[in-house]
Structures are given as structure tokens and as C-alpha cells.
Amino acid sequence: MSRFSKTTHHAVYRWWSRMVAMTGKELRQLSRDYLLVGAVLFLFTLDVMMAGGVKMDLNMATMMVHDADHSQASRELIYRFQPPYFKFGGEILNQKEGIELLDQGKALVVLDIPPRFQHDLIQGKPTSVQLQVDTGNTVLGTLAASYGGQIIGRYGFDIALQRMNITDAGLASVPMLADSHRVWYNPNQKDAWFMPISELLTIITVLAMMLPAAAAVREKERGTIEQLLVSPLTPTQIMLPKVVAMTLVILLGTALSLGLILRGVFDVPMKGSIPLFFAVTALYTFAMSGLGLFISTVSRNLAQATMLIIMVMMPIILLSGAWTPPEAMPPGIRQAMYLSPLYYYIEMAYGILLKGAGLKLLWDSLLGLTLIGSAVFGFGVWRFRRQFS
Amino acid sequence: MNLHRIKAIIYKEWREILRDRLFLSLAFFVPVSMMLVFGYGIKMDVENIPFAVLDQDRSAMSRDYLHLFMDSRYFDYQGDVQNERELEPLLADSKIRFAIIVPPRFQENLLSGRPAPVQSLIDGTFPFRTATSKGYVIAINNAFNGKLLAGFISKKMGLSPEQAASLVQPVKLELRYLYNQELKSIWSIAPAMMMFILMMTPPFLTALGVVREKENGSIYNIYSSTVTRAEFLIGKLLPYLGISAVNVVILWFMAAQVFGAPFKGDPLFFFLASVVYDSCTTGIGLLVSLFANTQVAAMMITVVVTIIPSVLYSGLLVPIASMDAASQFEAHLFPAMYYTDIAIGSFLKGIGMEQLWGRAGALLLYTLVLWLVSYLLFHKRVRA
Structure with missing residues (x-):
């Protein structure tokens, strides 16, 4: 009995020591490729930082004005188009010039104020102004139209109140909605929170697939896999250290990114539990590395593997809600999102970092990720082991 | 330069590509699948925003008001809640993105000529969608206000409802959407x-093609042969450029036929400009391949130098004119921006050579510089 336990103890020890040795080998191999280490570092730090510079909101959109009235009223209207949304680009003399500027992308919006604008306003006649919007980029076009509409609506409303001699104090006796808007989780609507987090999650996805796949394919391409096969290592002992080593690298990079960039530069609130975030990230990385391993089994060289990874990665990112939230997806695709591991990971990552959600709310996403993740990882491992038999 | 030798290199490279069937099919299949995934998957139209309602007034007027949201195609009604505390878990779990609260005495306030407060809570996770949703809410509130005010005035001043309505809204806005009237994202x-895919795939193909020779040592055959540096580079790149040129046509066809984007510009100019852009991105791949010694490194560096600038500095998300001076300067350093202008201009705006020659020229210059630098950096003799 004791003899038996001694041998199992021995076997367990040997198993672990081999795992540790192989993980060390993977880490050392990675650290010798300076260019690769540099690229990974860049992605986790500067790249996440640069993503924070991208603002999806309308930002200083150039507005040109064709003012055929040149009155106090028209000037007041123009004056209301202010930064941060708009900036006054100058006056133009005719409509044709406006179209040319829009064609060349030198203006996003052209405001056209008709002659006798002020005259009509004073006379109480209805008048209209025209706003031409470049919708070549629909996101910006929609926002510009929406903000422009709000400005002009507010202007008209103020004129109406003036005309009816209602002062600000008098407003208290007018039946109106007094609307207030509260934006949760990101009160100032800082893109500087959303974009870097989204970028970090994308980078984790890319690396979690690429690094293990590359580590596995490289052995095949260079022939060193033969050496490993004649060693006493089992396929699992060849494969798992690659996954573990790359997961370690990714967790380290994530920690760097979280501390240095997200907290250090952007002051992301990090409302939830950080250990939970790392646990979830490790689980996700494992799941995605399963996909990477699967790809490594079907490709003979890294060029093939890279193209395959790009092809698998794009739908996963897209179906995750990183760029488009689920409710905006067409019905069929919406169901397909439940297949993307990144979908669950993103729910949890935003939930933990921005909304302060805990396991009580996120358990269903965690369950989803665990199920999909184990299926994907199991499949990858099965394929990887099978290629040696 | 010896044309014969260039041909030989092209032939060798082409044979190698042909033999790697998986790689060859992926070279065409990846751009197509990316186009499909992005085309069907990215929805920038903000519609069907899930929302919940907390109606503490439960009057005819509050129901009328809330129906404006329920009937809007922009919003997707998820149900009523009984108190404000119920809203928080719904928002945190992304079951709803927006909630509207109508406090008690809403109708009473309005009927007795007093302002009535309403409140909206909006999930701020996706800032662009938050801004757009807020715009919709304000527009609906303004419409409701306009009616209230017109009713109030027509009663107070004894005007007809039409007169009152024009009095309340003296300035009408005519919106004209140029280039994309239906706002189809x-x-x-x-x-x-097209800009994004042609920025990503050619450098990958090229960088991996060259570094593979370095990594498995077959580049020594070239080093020891009579082939000159220029001949090797040209012969090596042309097959990849050819693949990318075919991809231009495929992607172009998909954009126009599958996704229905109208092409209004000059086809010849657009094709030539696209090929120049391709040679430029191929050149980026070449430059990367000269620095990297392993395929993994080549891959990662290509990700870094292509994807990031083409998302951040291409005008895809942010118009160049809206950036601060530093970002504008950086944007001008990357080729993506020029090609975005050419693509959007040729498709939606219907402009051609006359307006876009400057951008095409910039791409050409970029290409020449990249190829020249690569030529100067490429050595047949291995440095110790």
C-alpha cells in the first residue's frame, strides 16, 4: 500500500516537474524573440492608450455657413454651433462652394440661412434654414444632424418664448416637460473608457489564439516536434505548458494594461472585484487557446495558421458585441452571438470594470463562458492529441 | 536588372504559393469572409434600444407620453417596473439600455399649467450609442413639448391650433443628407x-512569404545566387501584388453588388488608385519582413503597424478634420487616410481624378519611399 502511494507520489511529482520545465522552456523561447516581446508589450500599453484617443462622438465638426441674411438673428443662430461638437469653418458665398467643400471632406455640415430670415422672424412668419450633412460616414452624419437639429430647435423655442414675452421665471407657469438625463456607468460619456477597454479585450482575444498556435506550429515547421515526441513527454505535457505559458504572459500583460493605462492614464473606475476579473480572463484565455491549438493542428506553417486565425477571429470579435451591442444585431445573428466566447467575456469585463457587477448578476455569463470554453478547449486538446496517434 | 531573372523569381514564388493550397485559398477567402462578416455584422444604426418604464403617475397623459417611445422604431419596450430600485440590476445586466421615469402628479402638473419633470436613465457603456439615444429622447420630448405648448397658447391667446403650432416653432429645419440619403450605414x-481589408491582408501575405524563407533558411539560396537585390524584391512582391489586385476587384464587386453601395465615380481611376494602395501596403509587409526574423514576430508587428493606424487614423471612425493637431499629423503619416477618401469619394460622392489626384499622388509617393527603403535595407550579405 505504502509502496503504491510512493510510486504515485513519484509519478505526480514527475508529471509536475515536467510541466514546470516545459512551461519554463516556452517562456524562455518567447523572451528571446525581442521583436515579439516588444510587439506584445506595445499592444498591451501604447496601443490601448492610443485607442483612448479615438472619439466616436462628434468632435469639432467643421461647419460652413452660407448666410444670405447677415442679420443679428442669423449671427446668433450661427453662434450657437459651438465646440465640442461643431466648429465654425467660415462663410461661403454660394451653395456650389458648399457642395465642393463637402465633396472634398473639408466640411461636414453646411448651414444655409435664407435672405429675410430676421425679417420673417420679426413678422412672425414661419421661416426655415437648411442643414446639409455629409453622411458619407453615417455615424458622424447622424450625430451631426441630431445635434444640429437640437441647436436649431432650441433656438426656435427661445425665439417663440421671446415673442410671447415669457421670461425664464415665467417658464414655471407653462406646461412643459422638464427633462433630465442621467447617464450611468460613464457619466461624462467618456469614450476614453469604452475604447481602451474594448481594445484590451480584443488584444487578449488575438494573443490568446495567436501565441499558443504559433508556439505549436513553429515546432512542426522547424521539426523540433520530433525531438519532443521521442522524449518521455506525453502530448498533454507538450501542449498544456504552451497554453499555461501564454496565459501567464497574457495575464501579466493585462495586469500591466489595467494598472498602467486603464487606471493610470484613463482613471477607469474599476468598480468591481479585480481578482474576479483576472479569474475570468484566465478562463477566457484558456478557452481561446483551445481554438489556437485546433488551428495549429490543421495548418502546416505559420502563414496558414495566421490566415486561419484572422478568419476565425473576425466573427468572434464581431459577434461579441465589442463593436455592436446585441440588441442592434439582426435576429439570426443575435442568436449566433451565444456561440462566441468573447460575448460572455465582454459582458463580464464591462460588468466588472464599469458597472461594478458581481457574480450574483454575472453568473449566467460565467456559466456560458465555462460551457462554451470547455467545449472549445476540449475540442482543441482532442485534435492536438490525435495528431500524434 | 535582368527581366529574365525577375521572371524566374516570380515563377518560383508563384509555384510555391500554388503548392500551398490552403494558403492560396485563404489568400482569397479571408478578404471575402471579412467583408461578409463586417458587412452583415457591423450595425451602426442605433435602433431597437431596449428600455423599461417606471410610470408613477398612471394617467392618460403619462400613457400618451410613454407611447411615443413604445411606438418609435428606435426603442424596444421591455416592460414596466414598480420602483426605481428594480432598474439598476436591469441596466447592470444589459437587459435594458435606457429607462424612463414619469414621477407622480405628471398630468396634474401639466393640466394646471406647471412644468412636469421626467427623467431618463441611459447606459453609458457605448458612448456613441448613448449620444444617439439621448438625441432620440430629446427629439421625442421636444415633439411632446411642442404639442403641449401649442395647446397652451391656443387656449390662452385664442388662436387656432395651426397658428399656435407655427408660433411655437418659428424656425423649421430642412435636413439634407448628402451622399447617403437613406443613412444606410x-x-x-x-x-x-475595402480600405481596412486591403490594409491588413497584403502585408500579412508578403511579410510571411519573405520571413518564411528567412526562417527556414531557403533565403541563403538567393543570397548565393546571381539574383540582385532589386530583382529578388520585385520578383517576390509581384505575385502577392497580383493576388491583392484580384482581391480589389472581388471586394469592389461585393461592396457594390452584395451590399448595394452605389459606385458613382470613375472605375479606372479607382482601380488604379486601389492597386497603388495595394503596392503601398505590400511595401509595409516587405519592410516588416526585413526586420523580423521569425514569422510570429512578423505577424505581431504587422498587426501593430497595420490594424491600429487603419482603425484610428484612417477617418473610419473620426474625421481627420476633427482631430487635434498631433493626431492629424499622425494621420497624414499613414496611407489609410488617403485611401479612405478615395474609396468614399469614388463610391458615394462620385468624384474622381480631378479632386482626388493629390491623395493618389500621396499614396504613390508613399509606395516609392517604402520600396526604396526596403531596397536599401535588404542585404544579400548576412551581417555578423
């Missing part, structure tokens, strides 16, 4: 996707 995404 796919029309602007499809040409921009």
Missing part, C-alpha cells in the same frame, strides 16, 4: 472596409 462601411 452599410453604404459607408463597405467602401471603408
